[in-house]
Amino acid sequence: MALKRIGAGNRMSDAVIHGNMVYLSGYVAEKTVGKSVKEQTQDILEQIDATLKEAGSDKTKIVKANIxxxxxxxxxxxxxxxxxxxxxxxxxxxxxxxxxxAGPGLDVEIMVEAAI
Structure with missing residues (x-):
């Protein structure tokens, strides 16, 4: 079964689709300076929404989350x-x-797996 990669880079992909599942990398806030944990979490969840949409899924299909x-x-x-x-x-x-x-100012990281 073929894999589809979203945002593939040299070190990692933003997400990998295998079968009817999408596995997202750990996401951190894009902007952390002066941002609270709540604000960083909101930023991350927006990124997750966008990646799940690109993969053909959404937050209602998340089966597992690690924070x-x-x-x-x-x-x-x-x-x-x-x-x-x-x-x-x-x-x-x-x-x-x-x-x-992984870096200063990063207070939250979230990784999810979702059905498609």
Whole structure:
């Protein structure tokens, strides 16, 4: 079965479609300077929406989400954005953990897998 890559680069792709599933890379906010965890999360969720649309899917078809926070104490801020975004009754399986992220100012990273 062939793979389709979205935003393929030398190091990684934004997403990979295999069969009836799309696997997104970990997304971080495009603009972090002066942005709260809630604002970074909103930015990331907008990027996820756009990539899922390009893949022929949407947030109601997300089956799994992994979320990394640089400070687990910001969990409530992230959830403010997440809860406003997720469709009631269509929430995916999800894990949220505290972790160092790849660069300064990055406070949230989200990776999802969705059906098409």
């Amino acid at each position: 990394w926070l640089t400070d687990i104490k910001t969990w409530a801020q992230m959830n403010e954005a997440w809860d406003a975004w997720v469709v009631p009754g269509q929430s995916p399986a999800r894990a949220t953990v505290e972790s160092k992220l």
